[in-house]
Amino acid sequence: MNGASLARNLRMLLPAISLVVLLVAIYALQPRAISYVGFNLMLNLAIPIALATIAQMCVITVNDLDLSIGTYVGFVACVGATMLTGGVAALPFVKDLQASGALPAVLPWIMQTPLAGVLVLAFGIVIYAALGALIHWRNLPSIVVTLGMSFVWLGLSVLILPVPGGQAPAWIRQMMTLKPAFIPFPIIAAIVIAVIAHVLLMRTSYGAVLRGAGGNPRAIERAGWSLLRVKAAMFALAGFFGMLAGLSLVGLTTSGDANIALRYTLLSIAGVILGGGEFVGGRISPVGAVMGAATLTLAGSMLSFMRISPDWQIGAQGAILIVVLAARTLIDRAERSR
Amino acid sequence: MTRLIGTVSLLALVAALGAGSALADTKDKKIALSNNYAGNSWRQAMLRSWDKVTKPAVTAGIVAAADPFTTAENQVTEQAAQIQNLVLQGYNAIVINSASPDALNGAVKEACDAGVTVVSFDGIVTEPCAWRIAVDFKQMGKDEITFLKEKFPSGGNVLEIRGLAGVFVDDEISKGIHEGVAENPQFKIVGSVHGDWDQAKAQAAVAGILPSLPDDIVAVVTQGGDGYGAAQAFKAAGRKMPTIIMGNRQDELAWWKEQKDANGYETYSASIAPGVSTLAFWVAQQILDGKEVPKDLVVPFLRVDQSGLEKALETTEKGGVANVEYSAEDAEKVVGAAAKK
Numbered sequence: 001m002n003g004a005s006l007a008r009n010l011r012m013l014l015p016a017i018s019l020v021v022l023l024v025a026i027y028a029l030q031p032r033a034i035s036y037v038g039f040n041l042m043l044n045l046a047i048p049i050a051l052a053t054i055a056q057m058c059v060i061t062v063n064d065l066d067l068s069i070g071t072y073v074g075f076v077a078c079v080g081a082t083m084l085t086g087g088v089a090a091l092p093f094v095k096d097l098q099a100s101g102a103l104p105a106v107l108p109w110i111m112q113t114p115l116a117g118v119l120v121l122a123f124g125i126v127i128y129a130a131l132g133a134l135i136h137w138r139n140l141p142s143i144v145v146t147l148g149m150s151f152v153w154l155g156l157s158v159l160i161l162p163v164p165g166g167q168a169p170a171w172i173r174q175m176m177t178l179k180p181a182f183i184p185f186p187i188i189a190a191i192v193i194a195v196i197a198h199v200l201l202m203r204t205s206y207g208a209v210l211r212g213a214g215g216n217p218r219a220i221e222r223a224g225w226s227l228l229r230v231k232a233a234m235f236a237l238a239g240f241f242g243m244l245a246g247l248s249l250v251g252l253t254t255s256g257d258a259n260i261a262l263r264y265t266l267l268s269i270a271g272v273i274l275g276g277g278e279f280v281g282g283r284i285s286p287v288g289a290v291m292g293a294a295t296l297t298l299a300g301s302m303l304s305f306m307r308i309s310p311d312w313q314i315g316a317q318g319a320i321l322i323v324v325l326a327a328r329t330l331i332d333r334a335e336r337s338r
Numbered sequence: 339m340t341r342l343i344g345t346v347s348l349l350a351l352v353a354a355l356g357a358g359s360a361l362a363d364t365k366d367k368k369i370a371l372s373n374n375y376a377g378n379s380w381r382q383a384m385l386r387s388w389d390k391v392t393k394p395a396v397t398a399g400i401v402a403a404a405d406p407f408t409t410a411e412n413q414v415t416e417q418a419a420q421i422q423n424l425v426l427q428g429y430n431a432i433v434i435n436s437a438s439p440d441a442l443n444g445a446v447k448e449a450c451d452a453g454v455t456v457v458s459f460d461g462i463v464t465e466p467c468a469w470r471i472a473v474d475f476k477q478m479g480k481d482e483i484t485f486l487k488e489k490f491p492s493g494g495n496v497l498e499i500r501g502l503a504g505v506f507v508d509d510e511i512s513k514g515i516h517e518g519v520a521e522n523p524q525f526k527i528v529g530s531v532h533g534d535w536d537q538a539k540a541q542a543a544v545a546g547i548l549p550s551l552p553d554d555i556v557a558v559v560t561q562g563g564d565g566y567g568a569a570q571a572f573k574a575a576g577r578k579m580p581t582i583i584m585g586n587r588q589d590e591l592a593w594w595k596e597q598k599d600a601n602g603y604e605t606y607s608a609s610i611a612p613g614v615s616t617l618a619f620w621v622a623q624q625i626l627d628g629k630e631v632p633k634d635l636v637v638p639f640l641r642v643d644q645s646g647l648e649k650a651l652e653t654t655e656k657g658g659v660a661n662v663e664y665s666a667e668d669a670e671k672v673v674g675a676a677a678k679k
Binding site: 030249 | 439
């Protein structure tokens, strides 16, 4: 093995190494956390973050950035806690109308079917695809478009759920609280997410085109692929994974809140970068992104085990991010100098 | 010799054990406070009260630890993660002031399943396995009319100052006031404005509605944080000062004292004391002690009457809220009252 490939391998292994270092540190601080129950508690909130990170990664692949993923996940959570459980009838304003007598007490089937929720969620993915197409077609900066959309999603969430509440569908709740034998559910879920995203983007031929659209768009265009379609596909994929993030989150919290996932925007970007992705050039790593999300979540646990005041925790999380990025830059430099 | 030392130390051990059990069986139990927000004076007072009561309790060996944790960003997911981490850190009970009534239920359930006692207060959680120390805001509104009934048996016109529109607390207090008025038809609410629990806003709102109101307003019913502003508006309009019910803010108490000294002004003041966190602490301690505690408890209001005004004003710092720390006995009383229902 020569130096260059050693450096490359090191860079690929960096997310895994940071994760292991963190786990060792947690074991030293709080041995009982490294157990079946411990992993369940520490990592179950990492599932929605991992899914949001994959969604963000899809957008970053095509050299864009999604600043609306946090509020979108919150929107999905609100839809999941209302319309996906009881259809249109579960919306608070419909209940108000019923109470005031404007609507009958027993609503027709069409108002009660959870299909309404499925439709709204599908509509969300379509919006995402349309955004991707719009960004490409008008050559708009994605940061501005998605920042604008973040307010739209938040507004829609507040319309759906003016005050926190609702009820997650029982099947999602059951799935998120599964207690399989031996291996905690969050770990299984993380592996499944990583494998699916890896196969989709790294192992299929269209996946290569999707990544290529970020690395060298002109080459992809000359080869006869539609960049418009690629962008729309990647944004739709982001919408899909964002939807999964929202649904898994509402399964964990049991009820919705418009402000539930505002942090996810920055967490997801940090997760992608921590996991070995880069802002430009279609350089991504789905497996690394999932590990990055887990690292960020565990970092929070570790800092709280260390009894660092929460006011400092955000700063400490940032410091961890900088340390990992610095390590990567060093490896990159070593790779280039050979 | 060694035998003697052995006997003595054994005796000492027995004595210590006896003393320990007389104090409480919770001396090796750890309690954590999970707080979602610390950005206003009420929450700051709440955290100070927690420290003031729990530190001596830890020193006295009643509990092993009582650590407060506050999330930095007032985010549901952050607090959910915090609660799960507290479970892993081996706390036996978690006292929660929650960022959301419903969205923490998943984390609270996980904590309950891990055998942790969860007590929520102020910002309560709806998960059935947790205890709730709630505030009967409706009663708070109703009490105002009860007080007025005693002071003005013949009734009269009343101005209502409400809180922030769309907030549950505002709805409840107002409902209580209107219920009280319905039971005592000699009172009539002639106007209703939103003061947003803020003296300046309340002053502007009252000044705006005063010209359209009759001259014989006997009282102003409020929700707290708006009494001083209302008084300023009445003064500026040159109106006769009505009985304004206060909400324990320092500026309100100071104004009341000034009026009391000048012309014997009479009213009362009520609000929720930030020290309710300490009540939650004792309730958690009693649950850990194996006491039978109903899941739904009601916080008593902190009420300041004419006679207690000077003392309340003395202990309230400028810009703050009148506060009280609760003792284990207070908690027992609250539990007893709930058990009787």
